Amino acid sequence: MHNRETIRWAPFESIFHTKEVLSEIELQKQIHPKPILSEEEIEILEKKILEAIHTQSTVKVTYYYKGLEYSKIGKITRIYSSKLFFNDHSSLYFEQILNLQIL
Numbered sequence: 001m002h003n004r005e006t007i008r009w010a011p012f013e014s015i016f017h018t019k020e021v022l023s024e025i026e027l028q029k030q031i032h033p034k035p036i037l038s039e040e041e042i043e044i045l046e047k048k049i050l051e052a053i054h055t056q057s058t059v060k061v062t063y064y065y066k067g068l069e070y071s072k073i074g075k076i077t078r079i080y081s082s083k084l085f086f087n088d089h090s091s092l093y094f095e096q097i098l099n100l101q102i103l
Contacts, residue, residue, distance in 0.1 A: 032067060033067075045097060048100045053077075058073060060073050061092065061097055063097050
């Protein structure tokens with residue numbers, strides 16, 4: 001008897017694709033403008049990046065992309081034209097980085 005609600009609404013979900021619409025609405029709610037870092041925070045990030053490259057440490061980078069924040073774990077292999085390159089052949093622009101932790 002407790003499954004009556006899900007059974008009753010199942011045909012509507014298949015007709016109107018409500019799951020996709022609801023997930024899109026939830027995603028739109030999470031989108032926010034990029035946080036602005038202070039000069040001091042930018043200097044701290046630069047020092048952490050240089051330390052991570054020098055010691056070849058694994059880092060956890062929190063970055064901003066298209067309204068959302070993401071995290072990435074890896075090793076920074078090099079810096080070129082204000083772009084960080086990682087050992088998994090991915091890259092991030094310095095302007096995207098919000099936080100960096102050396103693991």
